[in-house]
Amino acid sequence: MKHNSLKVIFMGTPDFSVAALQNLIGHPSIDVVAVYTQPARPAGRGQQLKPSPVQMVADAHQIPVYTPKSLKRDPEAVAVFQNLNADIAVVAAYGLILPLSVLEAPKYGCLNIHASLLPRWRGAAPIQRAIEAGDKMSGVTIMQMAEGLDTGDMLLKESVDITPTMTAQMLHDALSTMGARMIVTVLEDILAGNPLSPEIQDESLTCYAAMLRKEEGLIIWSDSAAAIDLKIRAFTPWPGCYTLNSEGKRIKILSGTIGAGTSPKDAGTILSTDGDIACGNGIYRVQLLQPENSKAMDFKSALNGKKVAIGDKFA
Structure with missing residues (x-):
């Protein structure tokens, strides 16, 4: 127990949440009294139960961990949360809906680290949807949580440019670090009596970031090269983008860039040894791909290995 500290419950699950938890644990005036995270999930070939990244950090620091399957339908779990008598809860990609009985339990309520510039991209996949839409900017919003989906009042916002080569993984890492720093700023202001x-x-600026689905990864070559480039960067690393060859076999498209010029050939046609593919508008140049049952390789290696051929058409 840290003396004269802010008692914090941390609620998060994936890698995105880890930096924030580590910052709070390391702060001399913040006492993380409990961590809430999603239950361990089967992972890997052996399908062994694997704790969340957040739980692994909490366990390493001997912080009590709670993994309720629901807080909305479990009055006992809510009572446990309330009895922790926390000053505040910090939520970062936790993954469970918090009922009002939880939101109002801590003295200062619950704060959320949200990976977008609210009210744009409320919802589950703000990082990916921002890149997919061609946004030039993203950021983090620290908000006071309310009952609606990411509807609460905003306390602090910071922005970052989305560069022309930035993938969702790159933006994820930048926003994770940014949010971890910002939440400390907000909590220090509360500690100082200056919230x-x-x-x-x-509400007129609201748009929603729908959850990602695996099937969205199929590349539609009749789209523009610019739209295809956005999609591939937005869906890296998950769910990933793929195409189908003439035999119907799946080929993952791991990276590439917008090529030069246009082509009269049908969309999806392989045009050159450089990996140029005809699109509905423009040309997309594939740099790295992974044919079915093969390892990742550059385009020329795929040509040499007869995984693809000039003139072939991707579906």
Whole structure:
């Protein structure tokens, strides 16, 4: 127990949440009294139960971990949360809906680290949807949680440019680090008795980041090269993008860039040894791909190995 500290419950699950938890644990005036995370999931070939990245950090620091399957339908789990008598809860990609009985339990309520510039991209996949849509900017919003989906008042926002080569993984890592720093700023202001003034979200600017589905990864070559480039970067590393060859076999497209010029050939046609593919508008140059039952390789290696051929058409 840290003396004269802010008692914090941390609620998070994936890698995105880890940096924030580590920052809170390392702060001299913040006492992380409990961690809530999703239950361990089967992983790997052996399907062994694997704890979440957040739980692994909590376990390493001997912080009590709670893994309820639901807080909305489990009054006992809610009572346990309330009895922790926390000053505040910090939520970062936790993955469970929090009922009002949880949101109102801590003295200062619950704060969320959200990976977008709210009210744009409320919802489950803000990082990927921002890149897919061609946004030039993303960021992190620290918000006071309310009952609606990412509807609460905003306390702090910071932005970052989405560069022309940035993937979802790269943006994820940048926003994870940014959010971890920002939440400490907000909590230090509360500790100092100078909490930030909340800003109400403008509902007219709202858009929603729908959860990603695996089947969205299929590349539609009749789309523009620019749209295909955005999609591949947005879906790296998950769910990933893929195409089908003339035999119907799946080929993952791991990376590439917008090529030069246009082509009169049908969309999906392989045009050159450099990996140029005809699109509905423009040309996309595939750099790295992974044929079915093969390892990742550059385009020329795929040509040499007869995995693809000039003139072939991707479906």
